[in-house]
Amino acid sequence: MRVVFPAILDGFACADADCACRRALRAGLLPDVPAKSKGKSSKSKLGPPPAAVPAGQAFPFAAGEAALIRGAAAAPGDPRLDAAELPGKIGDYPLIAQQTPQGVELTVATLCPSVRALLADSGEPVTIARAEGGWRAQLHVFAAQGKRKDVKLVAGTAIKWAEYAQLRDNLLDLVAEQTAPLLARLTRVALMLELAVGERTPTAPPPLLTGRGFLAYRGFLESRMAAANPQEMAELALRTTSLHGAESGLSSAQGPELLAALAGDWRADMLAWLVPYEHEVTPAVDGWLGVRVYAAPLDRDQSLARGYAEFLEGFAVGLRYAAALAHVRGRQVDAALMLAALALGEFYVSYRQEDLPLFVPPSSSHDRGPRMADLDMTLASVC
Numbered sequence: 343m344r345v346v347f348p349a350i351l352d353g354f355a356c357a358d359a360d361c362a363c364r365r366a367l368r369a370g371l372l373p374d375v376p377a378k379s380k381g382k383s384s385k386s387k388l389g390p391p392p393a394a395v396p397a398g399q400a401f402p403f404a405a406g407e408a409a410l411i412r413g414a415a416a417a418p419g420d421p422r423l424d425a426a427e428l429p430g431k432i433g434d435y436p437l438i439a440q441q442t443p444q445g446v447e448l449t450v451a452t453l454c455p456s457v458r459a460l461l462a463d464s465g466e467p468v469t470i471a472r473a474e475g476g477w478r479a480q481l482h483v484f485a486a487q488g489k490r491k492d493v494k495l496v497a498g499t500a501i502k503w504a505e506y507a508q509l510r511d512n513l514l515d516l517v518a519e520q521t522a523p524l525l526a527r528l529t530r531v532a533l534m535l536e537l538a539v540g541e542r543t544p545t546a547p548p549p550l551l552t553g554r555g556f557l558a559y560r561g562f563l564e565s566r567m568a569a570a571n572p573q574e575m576a577e578l579a580l581r582t583t584s585l586h587g588a589e590s591g592l593s594s595a596q597g598p599e600l601l602a603a604l605a606g607d608w609r610a611d612m613l614a615w616l617v618p619y620e621h622e623v624t625p626a627v628d629g630w631l632g633v634r635v636y637a638a639p640l641d642r643d644q645s646l647a648r649g650y651a652e653f654l655e656g657f658a659v660g661l662r663y664a665a666a667l668a669h670v671r672g673r674q675v676d677a678a679l680m681l682a683a684l685a686l687g688e689f690y691v692s693y694r695q696e697d698l699p700l701f702v703p704p705s706s707s708h709d710r711g712p713r714m715a716d717l718d719m720t721l722a723s724v725c
């Protein structure tokens with residue numbers, strides 16, 4: 343049987359080790375321990391952590407995430423953190439194995455600190471996504487979206503697996519063009535996703551980068567960054583410090599500082615803490631992009647339209663997290679913080695399940711667009 347898995351998993355050591363994600367998962371899946379009275383609990387705008395999902399009732403990636411956020415807030419000393427067994431089929435998380443028409447594919451969850459540590463060392467998006475063979479550990483294998491001969495495009499419409507596989511290969515090729523600036527590559531990815539979902543031409547060749555297209559994506563990215571909700575971002579980050587605190591430096595006592603940073607001038611924070619270090623963190627971003635483009639939207643069993651919308655939104659929110667977390671700790675964004683921020687951005691989007699606007703490319707026009715040489719394609723240009 344053909345097994346395709348991210349090359350980073352060659353060195354993966356989460357499944358049996360005492361990784362923070364495995365501890366949180368245990369606490370999220372096992373029944374609640376009666377809480378000691380701590381006085382009034384504050385009202386959260388984000389809503390309570392989701393209830394534990396009975397194993398086997400949902401596709402495991404989303405169910406694993408729900409359990410993770412529930413368990414991440416468990417207090418140190420909670421006996422569920424150290425329970426020996428992970429109940430049910432979600433117990434493979436942060437790994438998920440899927441049956442596809444081409445074999446079995448493994449996906450990883452970026453909320454696992456062990457996964458991010460491997461990503462930070464890699465920076466080779468295509469290798470990450472296309473290692474083959476050699477997998478030995480036993481995993482439950484799932485088939486999302488039925489037997490997976492078709493893949494949902496939007497509600498009521500599907501494309502063939504082969505078309506999806508072609509689209510994914512094209513997207514990975516765009517991500518892998520590491521000589522091009524990050525935002526230039528993301529622009530082509532966004533244009534390609536719009537062709538696939540909006541125009542329903544998933545096997546169309548990758549679009550060329552135009553000045554007009556770049557400005558449209560950059561404007562979209564900036565507007566999605568601005569739209570993120572500081573209060574909910576802060577709550578999610580604070581609730582999950584056990585999963586990212588080692589990299590972000592955030593402790594649960596820093597809630598007011600984090601909220602102030604998120605609600606403050608995020609453009610100034612980007613310019614101070616992230617923009618000067620774009621080159622240093624781009625390899626880590628590339629690793630994240632490779633894993634996300636490879637896995638989304640099938641890992642959460644979504645339509646392509648929804649999964650790709652979440653992907654673009656998660657990147658925008660991740661940039662906001664990176665700037666604010668760096669501000670709070672008073673140190674520049676580095677690869678580890680960047681990956682923690684992107685994982686939080688991804689999680690924020692999938693957790694809220696709100697309607698997301700689609701990226702709309704510019705309509706064709708005979709007016710001359712701006713010259714590429716005149717465009718600033720660094721992260722500074724979204725500030």
Ligand SMILES: [Zn+2]
Pocket residue numbers: 356361362363364436454455456457
């Ligand atoms: Zn882990």
